[in-house]
Amino acid sequence: MCVMPRHRVLIPLRWSDTDAYGHINNVLFLRLIEEARVQALADKLSPPTDGPGTALLVARSEIEHRDPLLFRVAPVSIDLWVTRIGAADIDMAFEILDPAPNGDGADVVYAQAELLLVVFDQATQRPRRITKDEHALLEGWRDEPIRWRRRRPSPR
Amino acid sequence: MCVMPRHRVLIPLRWSDTDAYGHINNVLFLRLIEEARVQALADKLSPPTDGPGTALLVARSEIEHRDPLLFRVAPVSIDLWVTRIGAADIDMAFEILDPAPNGDGADVVYAQAELLLVVFDQATQRPRRITKDEHALLEGWRDEPIRWRRRRPSPR
Amino acid sequence: MCVMPRHRVLIPLRWSDTDAYGHINNVLFLRLIEEARVQALADKLSPPTDGPGTALLVARSEIEHRDPLLFRVAPVSIDLWVTRIGAADIDMAFEILDPAPNGDGADVVYAQAELLLVVFDQATQRPRRITKDEHALLEGWRDEPIRWRRRRPSPR
Amino acid sequence: MCVMPRHRVLIPLRWSDTDAYGHINNVLFLRLIEEARVQALADKLSPPTDGPGTALLVARSEIEHRDPLLFRVAPVSIDLWVTRIGAADIDMAFEILDPAPNGDGADVVYAQAELLLVVFDQATQRPRRITKDEHALLEGWRDEPIRWRRRRPSPR
Numbered sequence: 001m002c003v004m005p006r007h008r009v010l011i012p013l014r015w016s017d018t019d020a021y022g023h024i025n026n027v028l029f030l031r032l033i034e035e036a037r038v039q040a041l042a043d044k045l046s047p048p049t050d051g052p053g054t055a056l057l058v059a060r061s062e063i064e065h066r067d068p069l070l071f072r073v074a075p076v077s078i079d080l081w082v083t084r085i086g087a088a089d090i091d092m093a094f095e096i097l098d099p100a101p102n103g104d105g106a107d108v109v110y111a112q113a114e115l116l117l118v119v120f121d122q123a124t125q126r127p128r129r130i131t132k133d134e135h136a137l138l139e140g141w142r143d144e145p146i147r148w149r150r151r152r153p154s155p156r
Numbered sequence: 157m158c159v160m161p162r163h164r165v166l167i168p169l170r171w172s173d174t175d176a177y178g179h180i181n182n183v184l185f186l187r188l189i190e191e192a193r194v195q196a197l198a199d200k201l202s203p204p205t206d207g208p209g210t211a212l213l214v215a216r217s218e219i220e221h222r223d224p225l226l227f228r229v230a231p232v233s234i235d236l237w238v239t240r241i242g243a244a245d246i247d248m249a250f251e252i253l254d255p256a257p258n259g260d261g262a263d264v265v266y267a268q269a270e271l272l273l274v275v276f277d278q279a280t281q282r283p284r285r286i287t288k289d290e291h292a293l294l295e296g297w298r299d300e301p302i303r304w305r306r307r308r309p310s311p312r
Numbered sequence: 313m314c315v316m317p318r319h320r321v322l323i324p325l326r327w328s329d330t331d332a333y334g335h336i337n338n339v340l341f342l343r344l345i346e347e348a349r350v351q352a353l354a355d356k357l358s359p360p361t362d363g364p365g366t367a368l369l370v371a372r373s374e375i376e377h378r379d380p381l382l383f384r385v386a387p388v389s390i391d392l393w394v395t396r397i398g399a400a401d402i403d404m405a406f407e408i409l410d411p412a413p414n415g416d417g418a419d420v421v422y423a424q425a426e427l428l429l430v431v432f433d434q435a436t437q438r439p440r441r442i443t444k445d446e447h448a449l450l451e452g453w454r455d456e457p458i459r460w461r462r463r464r465p466s467p468r
Numbered sequence: 469m470c471v472m473p474r475h476r477v478l479i480p481l482r483w484s485d486t487d488a489y490g491h492i493n494n495v496l497f498l499r500l501i502e503e504a505r506v507q508a509l510a511d512k513l514s515p516p517t518d519g520p521g522t523a524l525l526v527a528r529s530e531i532e533h534r535d536p537l538l539f540r541v542a543p544v545s546i547d548l549w550v551t552r553i554g555a556a557d558i559d560m561a562f563e564i565l566d567p568a569p570n571g572d573g574a575d576v577v578y579a580q581a582e583l584l585l586v587v588f589d590q591a592t593q594r595p596r597r598i599t600k601d602e603h604a605l606l607e608g609w610r611d612e613p614i615r616w617r618r619r620r621p622s623p624r
Contacts, residue, residue, distance in 0.1 A: 012324055015350040016343060016495070018488040020539070021278070025484060026214040027186040031328060034183060038327040042385050058182040060306050062218045071488070073354050084309070091309055114309060122177070145309055150216050153240070153247055153270060153301055168480055171506040172339070172499060174332040176383070181328060187484060194483040198541050227332070229510050333590070338526040339498040346495060370494040372618050374530045396621070403621055426621060434489070457621055462528050465552070465559055465582060465613055 005082075005143045009036040010075040017071065024069040029111050030061060033094045036078035037117075053122055059089070060116035064150050069096070069110040076110070081143040088127040089118045090138060093146050114146045161238075161299045165192045166231040173227065180225040185267050186217060189250045192234035193273075209278055215245065216272035220306050225252070225266040232266070237299040244283040245274045246294060249302050270302045317394075317455045321348045322387040329383065336381040341423050342373060345406045348390035349429075365434055371401065372428035376462050381408070381422040388422070393455040400439040401430045402450060405458050426458045473550075473611045477504040478543040485539065492537040497579050498529060501562045504546035505585075521590055527557065528584035532618050537564070537578040544578070549611040556595040557586045558606060561614050582614045 011032050019025035037056065069076070077097050084091035092115050098108040121128040130138070167188050175181035193212065225232065233253050240247035248271050254264040277284040286294070323344050331337035349368065381388070389409050396403035404427050410420040433440040442450070479500050487493035505524065537544065545565050552559035562581040568574055589596040598606070 014343070014347050016346060016487060016493060019484060020486040020488075020490060021211055021213075022488060026217065027183060027190060027484070030183045030186060031326070034328060035326050039385055055177055057177075058221060060218075060220045060308075061182065062216075062308075064216045065214060073351055116306060150272060152216075152218075170499070170503050172331060172337060172502060175328060176330040176332075176334060178332060183328070187482070190484060191482050195541055229507055333523055333525075338529065339495060339502060342495040342498060367489055369489075370533060372530075372532045372620075373494065374528075374620075376528045377526060428618060462584060464528075 005141050006079045007040050007081065007141055009039050009078050009080065011035050011039070011078050012073075012075040013069075013071050015071055022070070024071060026063075026065060029063060029065070029069075029096060029113070032076070032078060032096060033063075033080075033113055033115070036080055036094065037092070040080055054128070055120040055122050056117040057120045058115055059118050061113065062115075062146075063111055063113035064146075064148055065111045066149065067108065067110050080141075082138045082141045083114065083143065083145040085130065085135060085138050085142070088129050089116060090130070091115070091145070092117055093143070112146050112148075161297050162235045163196050163237065163297055165195050165234050165236065167191050167195070167234050168229075168231040169225075169227050171227055178226070180227060182219075182221060185219060185221070185225075185252060185269070188232070188234060188252060189219075189236075189269055189271070192236055192250065193248070196236055210284070211276045211278050212273040213276045214271055215274050217269065218271075218302075219267055219269035220302075220304055221267045222305065223264065223266050236297075238294045238297045239270065239299065239301040241286065241291060241294050241298070244285050245272060246286070247271070247301070248273055249299070268302050268304075317453050318391045319352050319393065319453055321351050321390050321392065323347050323351070323390050324385075324387040325381075325383050327383055334382070336383060338375075338377060341375060341377070341381075341408060341425070344388070344390060344408060345375075345392075345425055345427070348392055348406065349404070352392055366440070367432040367434050368429040369432045370427055371430050373425065374427075374458075375423055375425035376458075376460055377423045378461065379420060379422050392453075394450045394453045395426065395455065395457040397442065397447060397450050397454070400441050401428060402442070403427070403457070404429055405455070424458050424460075473609050474547045475508050475549065475609055477507050477546050477548065479503050479507070479546050480541075480543040481537075481539050483539055490538070492539060494531075494533060497531060497533070497537075497564060497581070500544070500546060500564060501531075501548075501581055501583070504548055504562065505560070508548055522596070523588040523590050524585040525588045526583055527586050529581065530583075530614075531579055531581035532614075532616055533579045534617065535576065535578050548609075550606045550609045551582065551611065551613040553598065553603060553606050553610070556597050557584060558598070559583070559613070560585055561611070580614050580616075 013024060017024045017028040077099055079095040079097065081093050082090055083093050094113040094115070096110045100107050118127050119130055169180060173180045173184040233255055235251045235253065237249050238246055239249050250269040250271070252266045256263050274283050275286055276282070325336060329336045329340045389411055391407045391409065393405050394402055395405050406425045406427070408422045412419050430439050431442055432438070481492060485492045485496040545567055547563045547565065549561050550558055551561050560583050562583070564578045566576040586595050587598055588594070
């Protein structure tokens with residue numbers, strides 16, 4: 001019954017992602033998420049690397065860390081899915097994890113994040129509406145919003 | 157009447173902070189905030205750079221971008237202040253900005269952020285309680301929580 | 313007759329390796345080489361990531377760039393080999409390349425480099441002699457020194 | 469008699485420049501040198517940050533490390549000077565150092581480097597000749613080539 005709307009990407013760490021505390025530095029988690037996004041969307045939306053095409057600009061990031069992640073040669077898994085589709089922007093959720101060894105047991109989740117991404121036309125330098133085709137694609141990636149573990153300060 | 161509980165630090169950009177879109181990359185904003193934190197606290201808490209001292213671990217980051225920031229040789233200003241003091245953790249708020257030229261008019265705010273920082277003892281590798289002296293110092297930096305501009309997805 | 317003493321490692325680029333000129337930034341080439349070295353040696357010398365083990369410290373780097381490298385999702389190949397084995401240090405050569413599509417034709421070489429690496433004992437914080445076993449391993453990776461293309465300023 | 473053709477720039481370190489060994493990572497030295505170059509030339513050649521202007525592309529880098537550099541809040545000094553002026557390229561030398569405290573005694577030199585930089589027209593995407601004015605400027609920054617300390621493998 002359960003369709004699998006999450007998209008999983010394998011992202012290698014770099015030895016240089018480790019900070020003076022011996023952990024993959026917290027800032028690098030957003031970097032890894034950026035790479036996952038680029039890799040997942042590389043051939044979907046106009047790729048973010050050609051000049052005057054479509055860019056996804058990050059307008060908001062929220063990330064929660066659970067367990068420290070240490071460098072190793074094997075890549076980490078990053079799951080990504082869509083939690084809201086607006087007219088010209090989307091909410092996208094991410095989990096950085098090691099899957100449970102045999103597919104049973106619990107995944108080890110190092111961090112979870114939710115980003116607000118604005119679809120941006122590089123030619124006009126302005127946000128643009130999501131097309132029908134893009135909407136259909138993104139709809140196929142939809143899943144539930146992040147369930148935060150930590151206390152989240154209430155907005156003022 | 158108004159005391160100035162915000163701490164302002166000048167942080168130079170690097171040319172390499174610019175991404176393929178020509179902006180200071182959004183991930184780098186958390187990096188700049190990290191540098192501001194290290195610089196502001198360098199001689200306050202035990203500095204995060206000596207081995208078995210106190211580290212501030214980032215457990216949660218939330219950042220909202222407003223205007224794109226472009227590279228220039230002049231540093232940006234980063235304001236930082238404390239919005240909550242827990243037993244072993246604090247919430248800290250940040251604004252990355254250019255102050256209004258003559259001190260009047262509005263600052264240009266590129267991004268605002270709020271981080272949950274855990275006070276961590278590197279010798280025992282565990283969180284530790286905030287001391288009385290640290291509490292007094294942090295209390296002197298207290299100001300109001302971030303007033304987010306963008307829609308913030310409601311927690312599940 | 314010729315055995316293949318070069319060791320080839322596949323290293324993925326990151327979108328963030330691109331600089332404001334649209335190229336993989338020249339500094340990042342040394343980063344990619346570092347990752348290749350870590351990956352190739354991860355299970356050979358004591359791994360560079362555990363605390364008091366052996367580190368390879370870079371004492372000298374020389375790198376020559378040929379063609380600009382642009383971001384793409386596919387990894388680049390990095391060949392590495394040993395060009396000199398000293399008592400406590402080695403010269404190691406690197407080529408960053410895309411192999412010729414069908415194994416014939418010429419590889420596309422983006423850069424070549426040669427590094428002087430000092431074998432360093434992290435416990436004593438001093439260089440240490442290369443062991444007999446390490447020497448045998450490194451001997452198996454030996455190949456000819458880099459043939460520089462560009463004029464190399466004569467040493468004073 | 470001796471004019472001072474070296475240009476000195478102050479470059480702050482970042483806490484994140486530290487690697488898992490606790491040193492400012494060797495790769496970051498080329499990054500610091502890049503920042504020094506951008507800062508020194510920002511208002512001289514057409515600045516490397518505006519789109520279709522002049523870029524200085526790095527064709528070759530050679531760097532020698534002497535002493536480990538540790539993070540601190542105070543910036544390091546980077547001296548830069550010109551050691552050769554070609555038709556469309558220059559050799560530029562760099563020293564990363566802490567000057568002797570009172571101007572007497574020896575500087576602490578962490579690394580020295582020499583780069584081959586190609587003057588590149590971003591509009592045509594080709595190297596371009598150095599102009600008369602640029603030549604005069606660069607001539608004023610001329611000093612002697614680097615005197616390497618370490619054995620430099622002889623070119624093949």
